[in-house]
Amino acid sequence: MDTLTRATPHTDAADLVAELAGVEDRALTLRWPDGATHRFDAVWLRDNARGDAHRHGGNDQRLFDVADLPADITIAAAEIAADGNLRLTVEPEGLDLVFSPGWLRVNAYDGRSGVGGNEDGEGGAPATWDARLADRLVRHDYAAVTRDPAALYDWLDAIRADGFALMHNVPAEPGMVCRLASLFGFVRETNYGRLFDVRSEARPNNMAFTAAGLGVHTDNPYRDPVPGLQLLHCLAAEEDGGASIVVDGFEAARRLAESAPEDFALLARWRVPFRYRTGTTDLRARRRLIEVDEAGRPIAVAYNNRSIAPLDLPAEVMPAYYRAYRRFSEVLRDPSLAVRFKMGPGDLFVVDNRRVLHGRDGFAGGTRHLQGCYADMDSLLSQLRVMERERGGEGERA
Ligand SMILES: [Fe+2]
Incomplete structure (x- = not known):
C-alpha cells in the first residue's frame, strides 16, 4: 500500500x-x-x-x-x-x-466555476472600486512596513485586493523604489533601466518624461509579458499641477459590459497592436484591451493611447471596434471612477499594471521628479501566501 x-x-x-x-x-x-x-x-x-x-x-x-x-x-x-x-x-x-x-x-x-480571477484560479473576481476608494484609502507607512511583518502584509494585501496602494514617509532618496520592490520580489529591468526617472526632460524618449498631462493608461502594453506592477516614488513635487490619477480598469470593464455588452465583447475578442520604437528599440506586442477568463470576467486590461499602433483589424470589424474602443475610453475618463491625489516627497504608490490605470495632470515647472520601477505580481502573491502559511490556518490547493 x-x-x-x-x-x-x-x-x-x-x-x-x-x-x-x-x-x-x-x-x-x-x-x-x-x-x-x-x-x-x-x-x-x-x-x-x-x-x-x-x-x-x-x-x-x-x-x-x-x-x-x-x-x-x-x-x-x-x-x-x-x-x-x-x-x-x-x-x-x-x-x-x-x-x-x-x-x-x-x-x-x-x-467550482472552473475559473478564477487570476492566473492560479484563486479568489474569483476581485471587488472593484471607483472614486470612493479615496474615502477608505489606507496610507501605509514606510517605517512600519519595513519593520513590522503585519504592516508589510497589509500593504501587500492591499495591492492584491485593490491593485493599488499608497505609502507615505519613504525617504526621498534616489533608488528607494527598487528597495521597496525588494520587499516582495524583484525589479524587472527594461530598456528604461532598472529604475527610470520621471521628470520633464529636454529630449524625452517617452511622453512620460515631459511636463504634459497623461490620460490614464497602463504601462508598456508593447512589452510581452507586460510589467505586472509599477512602483512610483516622489522625490520632489510641483507647487501647481502634476496630481496623480488612478482608475480601476476592472470597474471600467464592468461598466462597459453592463452598458454596452457588444462593445465589451469586441474588446475582449480582438487583439490590437502596440508599439514602442526608438533608434535602438522596437518593441511590439498584440493584446486585447480587455482580457477575460473562461467565464467572461476581466483578468487584465491594457490601454495606452500613446503606444497603440495603427489598428489592423478586418475592415468589416474596424468601425464597430472603433465604437467600442471609444466607448471604453469614455468610461475610463468618467470622473466617478478616478481617485486623484497629489504626491509629495516621500510618497510612493504601487499599481497592478494589468488592472489599474494611472495618469497625471500636466504641470508647469521643472521640479517634479518621480522614480519608477517595474516588478511582477507573482512574487508578491507568493510572499503573501508564505506569510499566510506562517500564520497558519489557511487551506492550500496543492
Ligand atoms: Fe505610465
Missing part, C-alpha cells in the same frame, strides 16, 4: 472525516459532515498520487508525465480506512492510492 509521505499542508481541513457516497468505474464521490459532496475522477486521483514513487520526497514535484499514465484508469476498490483516509486501488496498474479527506476537500474541483 502506497503511503502518504507528506503531511497535508493545511490545518483547517486536516481533521475532516468523509464517507464514501458512491464508487463507479471511473469516479468516486465523497460526502463530508456538512453535507457537501464532491466527485473525483479516477484519472485525477491517479495523477495526484502521493508518495515517494510518484512525487519527489524533497520538493514534492511530480515524477511522471500524464502521458506515462494508462489511457483508461478505473477504480477497482475504494474504502475509508480506520485512519480516516481514502484508500483505493486503480487498474490496470493495480496501484494503491491514499488521500486524506482534508486534502481532497481543499482540492475538490466539481462545483
Whole structure:
C-alpha cells in the first residue's frame, strides 16, 4: 500500500472525516459532515498520487508525465480506512492510492466555476472600486512596513485586493523604489533601466518624461509579458499641477459590459497592436484591451493611447471596434471612477499594471521628479501566501 509521505499542508481541513457516497468505474464521490459532496475522477486521483514513487520526497514535484499514465484508469476498490483516509486501488496498474479527506476537500474541483480571477484560479473576481476608494484609502507607512511583518502584509494585501496602494514617509532618496520592490520580489529591468526617472526632460524618449498631462493608461502594453506592477516614488513635487490619477480598469470593464455588452465583447475578442520604437528599440506586442477568463470576467486590461499602433483589424470589424474602443475610453475618463491625489516627497504608490490605470495632470515647472520601477505580481502573491502559511490556518490547493 502506497503511503502518504507528506503531511497535508493545511490545518483547517486536516481533521475532516468523509464517507464514501458512491464508487463507479471511473469516479468516486465523497460526502463530508456538512453535507457537501464532491466527485473525483479516477484519472485525477491517479495523477495526484502521493508518495515517494510518484512525487519527489524533497520538493514534492511530480515524477511522471500524464502521458506515462494508462489511457483508461478505473477504480477497482475504494474504502475509508480506520485512519480516516481514502484508500483505493486503480487498474490496470493495480496501484494503491491514499488521500486524506482534508486534502481532497481543499482540492475538490466539481462545483467550482472552473475559473478564477487570476492566473492560479484563486479568489474569483476581485471587488472593484471607483472614486470612493479615496474615502477608505489606507496610507501605509514606510517605517512600519519595513519593520513590522503585519504592516508589510497589509500593504501587500492591499495591492492584491485593490491593485493599488499608497505609502507615505519613504525617504526621498534616489533608488528607494527598487528597495521597496525588494520587499516582495524583484525589479524587472527594461530598456528604461532598472529604475527610470520621471521628470520633464529636454529630449524625452517617452511622453512620460515631459511636463504634459497623461490620460490614464497602463504601462508598456508593447512589452510581452507586460510589467505586472509599477512602483512610483516622489522625490520632489510641483507647487501647481502634476496630481496623480488612478482608475480601476476592472470597474471600467464592468461598466462597459453592463452598458454596452457588444462593445465589451469586441474588446475582449480582438487583439490590437502596440508599439514602442526608438533608434535602438522596437518593441511590439498584440493584446486585447480587455482580457477575460473562461467565464467572461476581466483578468487584465491594457490601454495606452500613446503606444497603440495603427489598428489592423478586418475592415468589416474596424468601425464597430472603433465604437467600442471609444466607448471604453469614455468610461475610463468618467470622473466617478478616478481617485486623484497629489504626491509629495516621500510618497510612493504601487499599481497592478494589468488592472489599474494611472495618469497625471500636466504641470508647469521643472521640479517634479518621480522614480519608477517595474516588478511582477507573482512574487508578491507568493510572499503573501508564505506569510499566510506562517500564520497558519489557511487551506492550500496543492
Ligand atoms: Fe505610465
